[in-house]
Amino acid sequence: MLRQYELVDRVLGYDPEADEALLNRAYVFSMAAHGSQKRANGDPYFSHPIEVAGILTDLHLDDETIATAILHDTVEDTLATPEQIEKTFGPSVARLVDGVTKLSKIEAQSDNERAAENLRKFLLAMSDDIRVLLVKLADRLHNMRTLKFIPSEEKRRRIARETMDIYAPLAERIGMYEFMKEMQTLAFAELEPEAYDSITKRLEQLKKGGGDQVARISSGIRLMLAQKGIKAEVEGREKHPYSIWRKMTERHISFEQLSDIMAFRVIVDDVEQCYRALGLLHERWPAVPGRFKDYISTPKRNGYRSLHTTIIHHEQVRIEVQIRTHKMHAEADFGVAAHWAYKTGGVIQPDVNSRWIRDLVEILDHAASPEELLEHTRMAMYQDRIFAFTPQGELIQLPKGATPIDFAYAVHTDLGDQTVGAKINGRVVPLRTVIQNGDQVQILRSKAQEPQAAWMGFAATGKARAKIRRFVRQKEHAENIALGRRFYEAIVARMPTGLKPEALDEAVKRLKLPDADKLMENIARGALNDAQVMEALMPGSSGQVGTNVHPSQQSVISMKGLTPGVAFTLASCCTPVPGDRIVGVRHPDAPVCVHVIECPVLLDAPEEDWVDLAWGDGSDGGTARLNVIVRNQPGSLGVMAGILGGQGANIVNINLAERDESFHTFIVTIEVHDVGHLMRIVAALRAAEAVVSAERMEPQAPLAA
Ligand code: MN
Numbered sequence: 001m002l003r004q005y006e007l008v009d010r011v012l013g014y015d016p017e018a019d020e021a022l023l024n025r026a027y028v029f030s031m032a033a034h035g036s037q038k039r040a041n042g043d044p045y046f047s048h049p050i051e052v053a054g055i056l057t058d059l060h061l062d063d064e065t066i067a068t069a070i071l072h073d074t075v076e077d078t079l080a081t082p083e084q085i086e087k088t089f090g091p092s093v094a095r096l097v098d099g100v101t102k103l104s105k106i107e108a109q110s111d112n113e114r115a116a117e118n119l120r121k122f123l124l125a126m127s128d129d130i131r132v133l134l135v136k137l138a139d140r141l142h143n144m145r146t147l148k149f150i151p152s153e154e155k156r157r158r159i160a161r162e163t164m165d166i167y168a169p170l171a172e173r174i175g176m177y178e179f180m181k182e183m184q185t186l187a188f189a190e191l192e193p194e195a196y197d198s199i200t201k202r203l204e205q206l207k208k209g210g211g212d213q214v215a216r217i218s219s220g221i222r223l224m225l226a227q228k229g230i231k232a233e234v235e236g237r238e239k240h241p242y243s244i245w246r247k248m249t250e251r252h253i254s255f256e257q258l259s260d261i262m263a264f265r266v267i268v269d270d271v272e273q274c275y276r277a278l279g280l281l282h283e284r285w286p287a288v289p290g291r292f293k294d295y296i297s298t299p300k301r302n303g304y305r306s307l308h309t310t311i312i313h314h315e316q317v318r319i320e321v322q323i324r325t326h327k328m329h330a331e332a333d334f335g336v337a338a339h340w341a342y343k344t345g346g347v348i349q350p351d352v353n354s355r356w357i358r359d360l361v362e363i364l365d366h367a368a369s370p371e372e373l374l375e376h377t378r379m380a381m382y383q384d385r386i387f388a389f390t391p392q393g394e395l396i397q398l399p400k401g402a403t404p405i406d407f408a409y410a411v412h413t414d415l416g417d418q419t420v421g422a423k424i425n426g427r428v429v430p431l432r433t434v435i436q437n438g439d440q441v442q443i444l445r446s447k448a449q450e451p452q453a454a455w456m457g458f459a460a461t462g463k464a465r466a467k468i469r470r471f472v473r474q475k476e477h478a479e480n481i482a483l484g485r486r487f488y489e490a491i492v493a494r495m496p497t498g499l500k501p502e503a504l505d506e507a508v509k510r511l512k513l514p515d516a517d518k519l520m521e522n523i524a525r526g527a528l529n530d531a532q533v534m535e536a537l538m539p540g541s542s543g544q545v546g547t548n549v550h551p552s553q554q555s556v557i558s559m560k561g562l563t564p565g566v567a568f569t570l571a572s573c574c575t576p577v578p579g580d581r582i583v584g585v586r587h588p589d590a591p592v593c594v595h596v597i598e599c600p601v602l603l604d605a606p607e608e609d610w611v612d613l614a615w616g617d618g619s620d621g622g623t624a625r626l627n628v629i630v631r632n633q634p635g636s637l638g639v640m641a642g643i644l645g646g647q648g649a650n651i652v653n654i655n656l657a658e659r660d661e662s663f664h665t666f667i668v669t670i671e672v673h674d675v676g677h678l679m680r681i682v683a684a685l686r687a688a689e690a691v692v693s694a695e696r697m698e699p700q701a702p703l704a705a
Contacts, residue, residue, distance in 0.1 A: 001047040002054050004028075010057040011066055018063040022089065026067040029088060033078040041149035048142060049073055055138040065131045068096040072135055075101045099132030100139070133170070137179055140167045144186040160190035175304055177332060181240050188242040194643060195687040199241040202255055202689055207238075214238065214262055217313060221264065221281070221321075228280050233267040249683040254693065260310060260318040267329050271296060274323045278307050281321060285311040288318055296328075304332060389440045402435050402460045408443045409464035416467055418445040432458040465617055476564075477521070484520030491523075491533050499537060507536035525565045558616025559584070559594070567591035570622060574599035574699035577622030579675030584611035599699040623652055624678050625697040626668045628685060632661060636690040643688055644670060647681045663692060 002010075004027045011018045030049055037045035053069035067089060074080040075097060082101075086094035144163055150156050164187040171179040189196040207213075214236040222234040239261050247258060266277050274296060281287075291310035299305045306324040313319045324332065388396050388407060396410050404424070409416030421444035422429055428444075435441060451471040459465050492499060504516055511528070513519050522528045557578065559568055568584060574596040576582050581597040586609045594613060595602055602610070630636040644651055650671040658665040672678045678696065685694035 001043070002050050007050065007053060007057070007066075010054070011063060014057075014060045015062065018066075022063055022067050022093075023070075025088060026070040026093075029080075030070045030074055033074045033080045035078075037077070039146065039149070040151065041146060045073075045077075048146075051142050051145075052135070052138045055141060056134065059134070061131070061134065064093050064096060065135060067093050068100065068131065069135050069138060071097050072100045072139060073104075076104050096129060096132055096135070099129060100135050103132065103136045130174070133174070137167060137171055137176065141179055141183060144183055147186060147190060156190055160187040163187040164191065175300075175331065181242075184242040185240050188245060192245065192684070192687075194646060195245055195684055196241055198687050198689045199244055199255070203238050203241070203244075203261070206261075213317075217262065217319065218264060221266065224284055225266070225277055225280060228276075230268060230273055230277055230280070232273075232277060233265075235265045235267070237263060239263055245687065248687060249679075252679075252683070252686075254686045260320055262317075263320040263322070265329070266321060266323045267326055268323070270325055274307055274325065277323050278309060281309065281311060281323075285313055287311050291320075296324075306332060386435060388435050391440065391442050396441075398435060399460055403433060403458045404429070404431050404435065404441055404443060405455050405459045405468075406461040406464045407435060407441045408445075409459075409461065409467055411443070413467060415443055415445060416464060417451055417471070418447060418449045420444050420446045420449050431455070462617070480524040481517050481520045484522070484524035487523045488520060488533065491530050492537070494530075495534060495538065497538075503537045507533070510536045510539075556618065556620045557622070558619055559592075559613050560616050561611060561613040562592060568594050571595045571599065571601065573601050575622065575624055577624050577672055577675055577678060578615045578619040582613050582615070584613045585609050586611060596699065601699070620673050621671065622674070623669055623671050626666075626670065626682065626685075626694060627657075627697050628666045628668055628694045629663050629692040630666065630690050631692060632659070632664055633690065636664065637666075639688055639690040640666070640668075640685065643684050643691075644668070644681065647677075647684050648673075649677070649681050667697070 004024065007027065008020055008023050011023060012020065027050075031046050034044070034046040034049075039045050039048055049070050049072055052072065053066050056066055056069050071080075071085060071089070071093070075082055075085065082094060082098055085097050089097075140163060143159065147156055147159060150159070163183050168180045168183040168187065171177075171183060218234045218236040222232060225232045225234075244255075244258065244261055247253070248255065266281075268274055268277055288310040291308070293308040296305050296307055305328045306322045308320070308322055310318050310320050386398050386400055386402065388398060388402075390396060390411060396407060398406055398410060404422030405416065405419060407422075408419045419431070422431060422433070423442040423444065424433060424435065424439050426440075426442075451468045453468070453472045455468050456465065456472070459468060504519075508514075508516055508519050511519065511522075511532075513522070519528070519533075523533060557570070562568060562584065569591045570576050571593050576594055576596045582594050583597050583599075583602055584592040584594050585602065585605045586592055592611055628640060630640055641651065641654075651668065652671055653667075653669040655667040655669075656664060657667045670681070672681065682694050682696065685691045
C-alpha cells in the first residue's frame with residue numbers, strides 16, 4: 001500500500017502547486033473513517049481508496065481528484081456524512097465525492113431497476129464533472145485487480161460481466177484504452193477461464209517457438225525507417241487475450257487461422273513523418289486492402305488520432321501497425337486525462353471547454369445517449385433497446401422493434417388490454433408502427449376493447465405477448481368447448497340406440513377426464529376420435545377402437561405458422577435448434593417435419609407441402625451434432641468433455657468416427673438451448689489447445705426407410 005508521504009510526493013512530482021495539506025487531510029480522514037474494515041483479501045479496507053488514488057496519479061490528475069479518490073467510499077461505507085466532507089474539504093471535493101457515491105448506489109441496485117434509470121443518473125453525474133467518471137473507472141479497475149479474492153463465484157462473475165458491458169466501453173468511450181484493455185483482460189479471465197487460459201498458453205508457446213518475433217519485427221521496422229531518414233520509436237506487442245477471443249468468436253475462426261495477433265506502434269516526431277512512415281511501410285510490405293484508416297485527418301469522436309494499417313510482414317503473418325506522434329501517443333492511452341495534461345503543459349486543470357469533453361457531455365445529455373454511449377457494448381441488453389416517453393415524460397425502455405402495444409403493456413396491463421390506437425409524437429399511427437428512440441407515445445384507450453389475436457403479429461415484448469396469448473387462449477378455450485359440443489352431438493346422433501342420461505358422466509369417468517368441458521375440448525382438438533367417444537359412451541358400441549393418435553408434446557418447443565395442436569417433429573437429418581431458419585414439410589399420415597432451410601431433404605419435397613415456420617416464443621432446447629477433431633494426446637477427450645460441461649451442454653452421445661496417430665475425430669451429439677448457445681460452445685471448443693477443429697455437422701441424408 002502506498003504510504004501517505006509517497007502518495008503526496010507523487011502528486012507534487014507532476015504538480016508542484018498541489019495542495020499538500022488537502023491530500024494529507026484526506027489520507028488521515030479516510031484512514032480514520034474506514035477504521036478496522038477489511039477487504040476480501042484481508043487487507044485493511046483503507047488500502048483500496050489509496051490504490052485507486054495511486055492509479056489516478058499515473059494519469060497526473062489534479063489534487064482534488066486525488067483527494068476524491070481517497071475519500072470515494074467514505075460516505076457510502078462509513079459513518080462519514082456529506083456535510084463533514086464539505087466542511088473538511090470544501091464544496092468542490094464534496095461535490096465530486098457525492099458524484100462517485102451516486103454512481104456506487106446505482107451499482108448496488110438490481111439489474112432491472114438499473115437498466116434505464118442508471119444510465120440517466122450516470123450521465124447526470126458525469127456531465128457535472130468528468131473527474132467523477134475517472135475516479136469511478138479507477139475504482140472499478142482496482143476492484144477488478146483484486147477480484148480473485150472475492151469468495152463468491154456468482155458475485156465475481158456479476159462484477160466481471162458488468163465491467164465488460166459497462167465500464168470497459170465507457171473507458172473506451174473517453175479514450176482510456178489502457179484502462180479498457182486491463183478491465184477486459186481481467187473480466188475475460190473470470191468469465192471464460194478456459195478460453196483465457198488456452199489463449200494465454202498459446203501466446204506463450206508462440207513466443208517460445210518462434211523466438212522473440214515481436215522484437216525481431218520491431219527492430220526490422222525501426223531499421224528500415226532509419227535507413228530512409230526517419231527516427232522512430234517502434235513498440236510491438238501481442239494483442240490482449242480478450243481481443244483475440246473476440247476475433248475468434250466474431251469470425252468463427254480458430255487460433256491458427258488468426259493471422260494478426262501482433263500489433264506495432266511507430267511513434268515519430270510530427271504529422272508529416274507519420275504519412276512518410278506509412279508510405280515507406282507500404283512500399284516495403286504489401287498492405288492488406290480495406291484495413292487502412294486515417295484517424296489523423298479524421299480523428300475518432302473521443303479525440304483519438306493515429307494512422308492504422310495492416311501489412312503482410314511475411315508468409316501468413318499479418319501485423320497491425322499504428323503510426324502516430326509522441327503527443328498523440330500519450331493521448332491515445334489515457335484519453336481525456338492525458339489531453340488535460342498536455343493542454344496545461346503538465347499542470348492539470350480540468351478544462352470543461354475542451355472540445356471532446358463538450359462532445360461527451362452532449363452525447364450524454366441527448367435523448368439517444370444510452371445507446372450511443374454503449375455503441376461498442378457487446379451486451380444485447382442495451383444494444384437492442386430503445387427508450388420512449390409517456391406524455392408525462394416518464395421513460396419507458398423497450399426492445400428494438402417494439403410497437404405501441406408493447407409500450408401500452410409496459411406502462412400498465414389495463415392500458416394494454418384497452419388499447420384502440422396510438423399517437424406517436426402527436427400523430428395518430430397504426431398500432432403496428434415501430435417506435436423509434438426518443439418517441440413520445442400516447443395510447444388511446446377504450447373500456448370496451450379487449451386484446452386482439454392480431455396483435456401477436458407485431459407485439460415484440462414478452463410481457464405484451466404473454467398477456468395477449470393468455471387472453472386469446474381463454475377465448476379459444478371457450479370456443480373449442482362450444483365446437484366440441486357440436487361434434488359430440490353429431491357423434492351421439494350417429495349412434496345406433498339412444499343414450500342413458502348418465503352416459504356422458506360415465507364417459508368422462510372412463511376417459512379419466514376432469515369434466516365434460518375437457519371432453520368437448522379434446523374432441524374439438526382431435527385428441528379423441530369418434531370411435532373413442534362412442535366406446536366411452538357405450539362400451540362395445542364402436543366396431544373398433546382407434547388408438548389415440550394425439551402426438552406427445554415437444555417439451556418447450558413451439559412453432560409459429562402451424563395451427564395450434566398440429567403435431568410436428570424435428571428432422572433427424574439436420575437437427576434444427578431454436579434460432580435456425582426452418583421450413584416444415586407436411587406428410588399425409590405423419591406430423592409436420594421441421595428441417596433447417598439448408599437441408600437437402602427439402603429439395604425432394606414438393607413445394608406445395610412446404611410450410612413456412614418460425615420458432616415459437618421461448619422455444620428452448622434441441623439436439624445438435626458436432627464434428628470435433630482433437631489431438632491424439634492424453635487428456636484431450638477430457639478437455640473436450642470439460643468444455644461441453646462448462647458451457648452447460650448435455651452430452652447425449654459421443655462417437656469416435658476416425659482415428660490416426662495424430663488426430664481423433666468425434667461425432668458429438670449434445671443438447672443445447674438454441675443456436676446462440678451452440679455457437680458459444682463451438683467457439684469455446686475452438687479456443688482449446690487440444691482441439692484442432694470443431695464444426696456443426698452438415699445435414700445428413702436420411703437412411704432409406
Ligand atoms: Mn471503491
